[in-house]
Each structure stands twice: as structure tokens, then as C-alpha cells.
Amino acid sequence: MAQDYYATLGVERTAAADEIKKAYRRLARQLHPDVNDAPDAADRFKEVTTAYEVLSDPAKRQLFDRGGDPMGGARGGAGFGQGFSFDDIMDAFFGQNGGGGRQQRSRVQRGQDALLRLDVDLAEAVFGVTHDIKVDTAVVCERCDGSGASEGSAPVTCTTCRGQGAVQHVQRSLLGDIRTSRPCPTCHGYGSVIPEPCPECDGEGRVRSRRSLTLDIPAGVDHGTRIQLAGEGEVGPGGGPPGDLYIEINVARHPVYSRKGDHLMCHVTIPMTAAALGTTLDLPTLRADLAGHEGSDTLSVDIEPGVQSGQVVTVRGEGVPRLRGVGQGDLQVTVVVETPSKLDGDQRELIHQLAALRGEQRPEARLGTTHRSVFGRMKDAFRAGVNDER
Known part of the structure; x- marks a missing residue:
């Protein structure tokens, strides 16, 4: 008795191509010998595979609907060894193109992100600054405008894969002949070749170049902060869109001040007489480290009488501006009381x-x-x- 391919897949004779494919995927997942150890699993798997091969091919399906034999009398599973594609199995388990290599690759691809580390002073990190930086990245080849082909030429269809980007390989197995797709060795999966590559970029569509950028460092950045510059990274193959450029901030040590979160900290040493009587200290500010700064170079800090060594005096609002918020931290001054070691x-x-x-x-x-x-x-x-x- 001839096999009813529609019944095998459990679909109506009017089922659309997508419905047939979904039914096959569902059954293939259930019946594949690697996941189903039932005695008849392999035979049933061959049957649903043959049914799918017929119903997924418009010409074979039309012939079957007219009462013909699209498999040449090889129904009931023989069709598995008569042109079955292993990619259909991979589709069933991993989705469309799960087998890989069946679609041609595009020559135009997005470029990679780039990372640049920049050393800044503590004052620059606290108050923000503008830096001119040099970046070495791939840019679009101006000679071929990213096409990769020399002037007057263009990519042509690959004769090995006929523009498919993949070639078929047949391997015999216990289940029959399994056909797999692999990237074309001639065009490397692109489906086309460049007979006359651009002499400037050698067919890549991009060249390396050094360029200058102006970077605005916001106030409040910290050591390890990364600033993203969208579209300033590597240009992709074939003149594809560039990736992003990330600037990682490296804050240098300061001889007076250190940082903890949004707070600035420093230590001051005063004699015991000043600790007992109280005093006012004029501390140099971080702004004094900035070229062309405006305002006072010093900050007055009041030390109350009786201050103890190790006590912290807090000056509100004189710390680091909050990078993602409003306001700024405090200045925390740790007092060290010095005892005289020599007395007359x-x-x-x-x-x-x-x-x-x-x-x-x-x-x-x-x-x-x-x-x-x-x-x-x-x-x-x-x-x-x-x-x-x-």
C-alpha cells in the first residue's frame, strides 16, 4: 500500500508549507534515533523524513497529489537515501539554518568594538576635562569606497557554488546517504569572488588609519570608568558599519588627595598646641591642578580646639560631583597631632x-x-x- 505522506506527518492535504515544516520538526525531535530508543523509531523517522522530502518540494507534492510516485517506487523510507538533506534534521532540532552554512555570508559586516585606556589626573577625573586623543582603527577604504574591488570592476558570482555560498557533501550512513552543506572553499561562503581586488585594501574594503578625536570626560569619572563613543570603533569588513569605541579611564595617584566613592580624603599634621587651641588651615584645592582654572587655590578648614589625633573633620560639598546624580560628596580631613620630640x-x-x-x-x-x-x-x-x- 502506498504511503500517505500527509497522514505520516499528521497534516491536512491543504496544509501550507510552514505547517508541513512545523509538523516535520515536531516528529523529527520525537523520533530521531539519538533521542528515541524505541525499536521502530528509526523506521518511523525514515518515513516522516521521506514524507517531508516529498511535501516540501512543490513538484514532488503536485505529482503525489495527482496519484503519481514522486520517489520512483522507493516509498516507505527509501527516499531518505535519495537526496535527504541533513540540514533538515538540524532545522528540526535547532531551528532555521541550524545546520549552518546554507545561507551565503554577507561581505558587509559590522566592525568590532575598540578599547583605549587613557591616563588622567585626579583633578581631571573630579572636575571633568576635554582631551584630544589619537585612535588607530580600521576605516573605510577611500579608493574602493568599501567595495573591496578595484576601480572599474565588481564582485562576480562564484562558479564553484553558483552563488549559494555553500557546497554539498554526501556521506553514507546506516540511515542512508546524508547530504550536508559546507561553506564554499572558493568564495568562503560569500557566494561571490572579487577577481580584481582593490590594491589599497587588498579586497577588505577597509584600511588602518590613525585619526584624532575630541573626548569630553564628564566630571566625577572614577578609575576604571568606561566612556562609550558610538560608531567610533573598527569599520567592518566590506566597509561595514563601525563598532563602538570605549575609553577606559585610569586615574593617576595624587600626592595630597585620595578618593573613596564621591568623597575626597586627605591627612593633615598639626602641632599639639594647635590641636589644643584650635586653628584654621588653608589647604590647596584640586582645582589648582587644572590649567586655566578660576577661583581660589586654597580652601579654609576650621580645626576645633581639643581635636584628637585621627579625628576626621568633614567639609560638606567639597568632594567629587556625582557622575549619575545631583550634588557632590564631601572632603574628609584626617587630623594627625604631632608631639614634639625635641624641647629646649x-x-x-x-x-x-x-x-x-x-x-x-x-x-x-x-x-x-x-x-x-x-x-x-x-x-x-x-x-x-x-x-x-x-
């Missing part, structure tokens, strides 16, 4: 007098910043014992 006679006498006035000739040792002295704790314990006796 008069200085030593004055300090002795100060110690006597403060009752600090024999000061009690303090353990850490939150612990009371040993003698203080002994006094507390003694007082507690006396109270208990009462």
Missing part, C-alpha cells in the same frame, strides 16, 4: 607647668578610648564593696 629648657619648663596646672604629672594610663583607668576601676570596686557592707 624653656619649652620643657612650660610644659611641666602646664602638666602641674592640669594635674597630669603622673597621669593614669587609659586602655583604649572607651576603657577607664585601672586605678579608676579599682576605686569603683572599692566603693561598691563599702556600700554593700553598709
